[in-house]
Amino acid sequence: MVAHILRLKLRLLANGFRRSPWQLVGVIVGGLYALGLVALLIVAAWFVADQGSWLTPISVLVSSVVVLGWAIIPPLLTGVDLTLEPARFVHFGIPSKKLSPGLILAGFISVPALLTVVAMLCFSVLWRLNAGAFAVALLTNLATAVMAILACQYLTIVATTLRSKRRFREISFGLLFTVLIMLGPIINLVAQAGEQAGSWIGPVTEVLSYTPFGTFGAVPGSVLEQSFASSGLVHIGLGLLYLAGLVWLLVRATSAAVIAPPPQNKAAAAKGLGFFKWLPSTPTGAVAARCLTYWFRDPRYAISVIMVPLLPVLFYFMGTQTGNFTLMFLVGPIIGVLLGFSISADISYDNTAFALHVLTGVSGRADRAGRVLAVGLISIFPILAAGILPGLLSGQSWRVVGDLGLSLAALLVGFAVSSVVSARYTYSVPLPGDNPMKTPPGNGMRVAVTQLGTFALMGLLLVPVIIPFAFGLAQHSTMLGALTLALALIYGAGLLFAGMVWGGRWFEQRQPELMQAVMLNK
Amino acid sequence: MTTVALQVSNLSKQFGAKVAVNNVSLTVPVGSMFGLVGPNGAGKTTMLSMATGLLRPDAGTALVNGVDIWADPSAAKSTLGVLADGVRQFDRLSGRQLVTYSGLLRGMAQQEVAERTEDLLRVMDLTNDADKLVVDYSAGMTKKIALATAMIHSPKLLVLDEPFEAVDPVSAANIRDILADYVAYGGTVIVSSHVMDLVQRMCTHVAVIDGGVLKASGTVDEVRAGSTLEERFVELVGGRGTGEGLSWLRTS
Known part of the structure; x- marks a missing residue:
């Protein structure tokens, strides 16, 4: 034997x-x-x-x-x-x-x-x-x-x-x-x-x-x-x-x-309607409530945002080592991009449960907006804190407005790009309930290219905001900082709207193709 | 008022070299309980996916209550309820949340969704498990909750792919009663199934599909032509073994 x-x-x-x-x-x-x-x-x-x-x-x-x-x-x-x-x-x-x-x-x-x-x-x-x-x-x-x-x-x-x-x-x-x-x-x-x-x-x-x-x-x-x-x-x-x-x-x-094989897992419970009770009873609100529930219950989402609280800690430690805390100012823009990026594989994460969205005929714009709304609710306080606190705590209050502007712009641009990308470029992700660290075999190239392209596009679209920010930083100008913030809000919101409309249109036109993609997890 | 709930014309789908559905045309009259039967891999799910907007056909059209589902999907889907086979649910939601979600996604009012959700949970015998996550449901319970998500907007046409698979006999009987009631009040149901006996007892109409081709279609009595549906089905589809079994399996 x-x-x-x-x-x-x-x-x-x-x-x-x-x-x-x-x-x-x-x-x-x-x-x-x-x-x-x-x-x-x-x-x-x-x-x-x-x-x-x-x-x-x-x-x-x-x-x-x-x-x-x-x-x-x-x-x-x-x-x-x-x-x-x-x-x-x-x-x-x-x-x-x-x-x-x-x-x-x-x-x-x-x-x-x-x-x-x-x-x-x-x-x-x-x-x-x-x-x-x-x-x-x-x-x-x-x-x-x-x-x-x-x-x-x-x-x-x-x-x-x-x-x-x-x-x-x-x-x-x-x-x-x-x-x-x-x-x-x-x-x-x-x-x-x-x-x-x-x-x-x-x-x-x-x-x-x-x-x-x-x-x-x-x-x-x-x-x-x-x-x-x-x-x-x-x-x-x-x-x-x-x-x-x-x-x-x-x-x-x-x-x-x-x-005796290991016992089956114990049943989890969710009392009542949870987020569905707090968010508006519209298709957009429902999508947002569903996504929020997943953000808290699905470890795959948790893994993608766990960087957010850790990044400042990491940069702070690096600061204590080198005595230079400049990196802390990057926390806001970086977590903005990361949080924006976090919904770029949302439909891939849904897997075939996405069929419910197809069968109910929910509008593309409601689907896009709901997903953004969910992660937006999670992101807003970390982004505000990461944009405001470093400048305030280091006694450089003149730069707070600009920092906040760049952080918000990163978040909004990230959402805009993700809204379009997730409706078009799906790739294989860990299945629901799988080990979230596991990368599915196969199209590693496709994953890498899609993610790289997404990040590159976000960087490119951020340039118009980075320019006044950089000048403001060089000249210690609060005025230019304020310009950055205004630009971030107007330009970012505009991009986000355009992203939702465009992504929504793609979403509606490509539903069967998206279904095929999630069925094969590719 | 149209008298045809689902009109499928010349639907075709090819996956690589395999023709999954080959030029199928089908008429499902309003008020019928329509059974779709066929062996494993016959193209039932592919056909239904194309008729319900989940899979784009290579050719052909599908009219749901008179509306082309590929030309005007949102209008067609508002009168259509679907239980798809082989897809996941949003299983990190509780049963109650999932049914609510399905209603809200369709733009229904909150009050109406709340009432209908409780009604559906009750008839599906899921009230006690409504707060459990769907991921912890058994296969049969998952089928029932998926069925509830397909019915919350009181569609005119229900398309149910393998609705009784893994469902216990008591729940299955309850669901059959609900469906019979629904048909009696003017609704239309399409069910796919392997269980001929069930289809013969339950359905008014039946279509037999094999290898992507429609073999027969009509009222149950027309199709079975005097014999039982099962005998007729085997006759149409073929493929019964020759009786040469596993001689060593006889234990005595």
């Missing part, structure tokens, strides 16, 4: 490569990149090998990062290959005593898992100056890799069960995306901490060396310090205990998942 499952997994791996040559190219490029990283690790380990008392902390830290990384990233990102998910074996009636070992071992047959094993073995170079420590390190590093992969498997099963609850899925994606965006500031903070490494690294690694993350990493050092018989054995014992516990948990979880 174990052999069968391992062979199945190998076959799946091979077929995955065979599916498209580009996938193979991607794997090879990724593999080379990873091998490069491994080589870098070896070189680094080689050169710090004579650092004496630093070796144990480094070893413990690296082990901990590996285990922690495996425990967190794949389960949350669904980065693991779920083709051999235990729940898929529910219908086969294989005794779990036979199935579980096979599934657990199959978890090691994947490119990242193999790379981790290789990398950890190579990392033993850290102990090259002492043959005994080196030999021990080969074993303990292998044990660390095993620990990492087992932890990942266990947490993936747990996360799969949890993930079927929609709320959990949405929150975890939001969190993950936040972390990704904040990576820059976080790295800065870590780098700062690195400068004072001497003071915290000792106690932290001491603690880590007793946890499942770092306990194996502490063993080779004990050989070096000739305390293998005492502390070394303690760490090995602890490590084996953790491994045994993990295997036990894993066997239990796989057996449970094989017998």
Whole structure:
């Protein structure tokens, strides 16, 4: 049975490569990149090998990062290959005593898992100056890799069960995306901490060396310090205990998942009519209410606007690093364009639910206006804040009017362009209920060209507003700032109106073609 | 006052090399319960999509209550209610919100939408689930809520693609009663289905379509010509197996 499952997994791996040559190219490029990283690790380990008392902390830290990384990233990102998910074996009636070992071992047959094993073995170079420590390190590093992969498997099963609850899925994606965006500031903070490494690294690694993350990493050092018989054995014992516990948990979880698939998600509820009650009872108002509901309930929309609160934070951190806060003035125009852009794939996001708009014969203008109204209601306060606050807080109140003008212009132009583009150029997007980070395979080129074209058009249409803004900025002129604002309001509103009329006309003429496009998700 | 609810003339559609609908003409009289039957992949959904404005035909016209749906879509759609097969709903809305949305999109007044929404939820037996998100509905419940969105504006013609698929027998009987009532008061219903028995019992008229071609059309009695509709259907469409089954499937 174990052999069968391992062979199945190998076959799946091979077929995955065979599916498209580009996938193979991607794997090879990724593999080379990873091998490069491994080589870098070896070189680094080689050169710090004579650092004496630093070796144990480094070893413990690296082990901990590996285990922690495996425990967190794949389960949350669904980065693991779920083709051999235990729940898929529910219908086969294989005794779990036979199935579980096979599934657990199959978890090691994947490119990242193999790379981790290789990398950890190579990392033993850290102990090259002492043959005994080196030999021990080969074993303990292998044990660390095993620990990492087992932890990942266990947490993936747990996360799969949890993930079927929609709320959990949405929150975890939001969190993950936040972390990704904040990576820059976080790295800065870590780098700062690195400068004072001497003071915290000792106690932290001491603690880590007793946890499942770092306990194996502490063993080779004990050989070096000739305390293998005492502390070394303690760490090995602890490590084996953790491994045994993990295997036990894993066997239990796989057996449970094989017998009963994860429960179906719990029903969510929406009391009453929600936004439909607050917005006007016209087709435009209804579209706006529907879109607003989606903005709050569909993670795909949330992902597209999560940049809005994060951008100022990011720029602020960059400001504290460089002492130059000029970037804060760009927040308004950038989030204006981003918010404007966020509805450029609205019909693609609707997918075939768009049929309701076609069947009810809602007018193109009402559809366009409703979508703009929804995102407009969400955008207006952030845009006002981003346009006004930087100038006010930095004591340059003369520029506030101009900043506000440019931000509003960016928003209005963005809406105008999106209103036209979304009625004509659809492209493949994650399906409703899918992982919002997932990009559907296929027409990547079309997506890139459409998005690039949309942004370029927005930039081009913003030029008439940028000119007075730039002059106003150069001359510190509030008058020119006011001109920017007036121009933004008149020109932006005019463009928006034109965009809605034009987009609305296209929408009405191309409804069947749009239906065909969303059915194929292209 | 026209006496033809749906007049389809020479509709054709080709996808690549495959001819999905081949020159189909069909007349659906006002006040009829019209069944559209055909095997899987016969072109039923394609035909209905073209007659309801979801798919542009390569050739041919479709008049809904006398109005060409491709020449004056908004006028045609205002008297037409459609339950499309194989499309999603805006499923992050609750059932009540979805039905309300369908009414408001058609420009109906708020008060009227609110009243009719509650009525529809009641007859579809969805009142208790009205606040649940449609994404959490079962397949049958989703069908019923989609049916409600198609009926809220009291259309003159209802086009229902596979309305009884996955719907439980009690709800199906309720829906049949509603439809019969609707037809009795002058409405027209077109249903597509695989279930011959149901069509024979429920419909006044029937059309058989296979391979994109109209094989027969008329009142149920005309089409079945003495035998049962199912026998007649198999005769028209062909393709029954030779009786050589899976001998190893016999367990004893």
